[in-house]
Amino acid sequence: xxxKPFEHRxxxxxxxxxxxxxxxxxxxxxxxxxxxxxxxxxxxxxxxSKKFPFPTFVVRxxxxxxxxxxxxxxxVKFRSxxxxxxxxxxxELDRLLSxxxxxxxxxxxxxxxxxxxxxxxxxxxxxxxxxxxxxDGYIVSDSYSPGLALLDRDSLRKARFAGGSFAPRGFLxxxxxxxxxxxFRKAVWKGIKSAAFQMVRLPVPFVGVKGIRLFSKRIAxxxxxxxxxxxxxxxxxxxxxxxxxxxxxxAGFRFMYATFLREASAMLGDSDLRGMSExxxxxxxxxxxxxxxxxxxxxxxDLDRARLGELGSMINARADAEESFFNDxxxxxxxxxx
Amino acid sequence: xxxxxxxxxxxEHQLILYVEKKDGTYxxxxxxxxxxxxxxxxxxxxRANLEREYMEKVxxxxxxxxxxxxxxxxxxxxxxxxxxxxxxxxxxRHCDPVHFGEITLEELVRYCEVFNVPLINMLRQIVSNxxxxxxxxxxxxxxxxxxxxxxxxxx
Numbered sequence: 001x002x003x004k005p006f007e008h009r010x011x012x013x014x015x016x017x018x019x020x021x022x023x024x025x026x027x028x029x030x031x032x033x034x035x036x037x038x039x040x041x042x043x044x045x046x047x048x049s050k051k052f053p054f055p056t057f058v059v060r061x062x063x064x065x066x067x068x069x070x071x072x073x074x075x076v077k078f079r080s081x082x083x084x085x086x087x088x089x090x091x092e093l094d095r096l097l098s099x100x101x102x103x104x105x106x107x108x109x110x111x112x113x114x115x116x117x118x119x120x121x122x123x124x125x126x127x128x129x130x131x132x133x134x135x136d137g138y139i140v141s142d143s144y145s146p147g148l149a150l151l152d153r154d155s156l157r158k159a160r161f162a163g164g165s166f167a168p169r170g171f172l173x174x175x176x177x178x179x180x181x182x183x184f185r186k187a188v189w190k191g192i193k194s195a196a197f198q199m200v201r202l203p204v205p206f207v208g209v210k211g212i213r214l215f216s217k218r219i220a221x222x223x224x225x226x227x228x229x230x231x232x233x234x235x236x237x238x239x240x241x242x243x244x245x246x247x248x249x250x251a252g253f254r255f256m257y258a259t260f261l262r263e264a265s266a267m268l269g270d271s272d273l274r275g276m277s278e279x280x281x282x283x284x285x286x287x288x289x290x291x292x293x294x295x296x297x298x299x300x301x302d303l304d305r306a307r308l309g310e311l312g313s314m315i316n317a318r319a320d321a322e323e324s325f326f327n328d329x330x331x332x333x334x335x336x337x338x
Numbered sequence: 339x340x341x342x343x344x345x346x347x348x349x350e351h352q353l354i355l356y357v358e359k360k361d362g363t364y365x366x367x368x369x370x371x372x373x374x375x376x377x378x379x380x381x382x383x384x385r386a387n388l389e390r391e392y393m394e395k396v397x398x399x400x401x402x403x404x405x406x407x408x409x410x411x412x413x414x415x416x417x418x419x420x421x422x423x424x425x426x427x428x429x430x431r432h433c434d435p436v437h438f439g440e441i442t443l444e445e446l447v448r449y450c451e452v453f454n455v456p457l458i459n460m461l462r463q464i465v466s467n468x469x470x471x472x473x474x475x476x477x478x479x480x481x482x483x484x485x486x487x488x489x490x491x492x493x
Contacts, residue, residue: 010368012354033356053414116351118374118381122411146352158451163421230384240373245353250339255356259364281358285339295373299380
């Protein structure tokens with residue numbers, strides 16, 4: 001590993017941005033959309049469970065899969081480790097940093113105190129890169145921060161060893177092997193096939209296109225689940241946050257996926273992918289209309305049955321568009337040779 | 339999304355969006371958060387109302403400070419229990435002001451770590467009728483002790 005200065009760049013999403021940045025530092029120049037696309041990160045899941053204080057949805061694959069799937073499809077190897085004991089986790093991190101190795105860590109987003117207060121929530125799947133030790137803290141390269149930030153030791157310890165769902169248990173990783181030649185054609189098409197399969201073929205009622213349809217129907221029942229109008233307004237406006245602001249690159253990752261398909265089209269000289277990239281960009285534009293509509297009706301407290309029905313119809317139209325898009329993408333991935 | 343539609347002037351909350359550039363290429367663009375710029379006041383207003391409502395419940399003995407922080411931080415009893423490393427039934431009991439007194443000091447410290455508040459703030463509310471008062475809790479190596487510094491005027 002080299003001890004060259006770490007180049008910080010903002011990214012749309014923490015996990016794909018972290019993987020892209022740490023690989024770039026190690027000498028593999030791969031963009032964030034390419035990391036996201038090869039890993040098959042695009043997804044949809046609608047969840048109503050006691051684990052969540054209110055129904056919610058996700059627009060990306062399970063945390064950790066971006067790194068794991070990218071490694072499997074490109075041959076890149078990461079060394080990763082979890083720790084039972086926070087002290088040993090901290091010692092190992094300090095040891096690596098003292099050797100000049102930038103290290104990616106899984107954290108609880110709540111403790112990233114260099115970010116604005118309104119974005120910091122308890123969620124255990126935030127990825128950052130620690131680049132060096134400074135005083136009683138660490139220099140952090142966080143995809144959501146415009147520049148390198150300083151995080152105190154106590155906050156990082158709490159963030160790395162928080163309990164709860166997806167508890168990080170001090171998880172850290174860094175690349176140890178990058179193949180000289182990577183078969184990007186195979187990696188790209190495998191990523192596309194797995195993403196399209198998850199969106200249209202998984203026989204689970206709350207994931208993929210079925211999940212979008214479930215979301216469109218269930219939103220009419222949200223008023224009965226909310227404490228009061230302000231709570232309902234908050235949850236409806238969170239649709240905008242989850243689609244646009246919470247590290248998606250806009251439109252629930254659809255714009256980033258369009259960028260991936262465009263980049264893959266140029267890399268592989270495949271005009272079919274260019275056409276598909278335009279289609280998903282257009283789908284993303286309509287998702288953005290959903291999120292803007294949700295923000296507006298939430299702000300106005302205009303949340304009666306008719307208005308939520310209108311929102312549900314807009315979401316259902318996205319399900320129709322994505323069903324057609326991902327079916328075509330799946331067919332395409334089956335026709336191609338790789 | 340076209341580049342010009344994505345541009346939002348809001349330095350306080352920056353993010354990356356993927357957009358269609360003027361030349362037709364797709365690329366990342368750094369911009370401000372639209373929802374933060376347009377709706378942040380509404381967010382804080384709702385948050386303040388929620389805090390006020392639950393603080394009144396705490397004062398009337400209808401909710402415990404644990405319930406207050408759990409609601410404000412949007413946690414469920416099961417998620418909180420897992421973070422504090424105690425059974426869910428215990429969290430539910432601690433949310434009830436009648437049983438709040440059963441909590442051990444060690445458990446309270448663990449709750450405070452999750453909520454990121456000083457220990458003593460679980461048992462009191464700080465209010466001031468003056469502007470320009472800076473109140474800061476300072477930690478020390480002893481997890482059961484802290485310093486509340488109150489500064490008025492000056493820098």
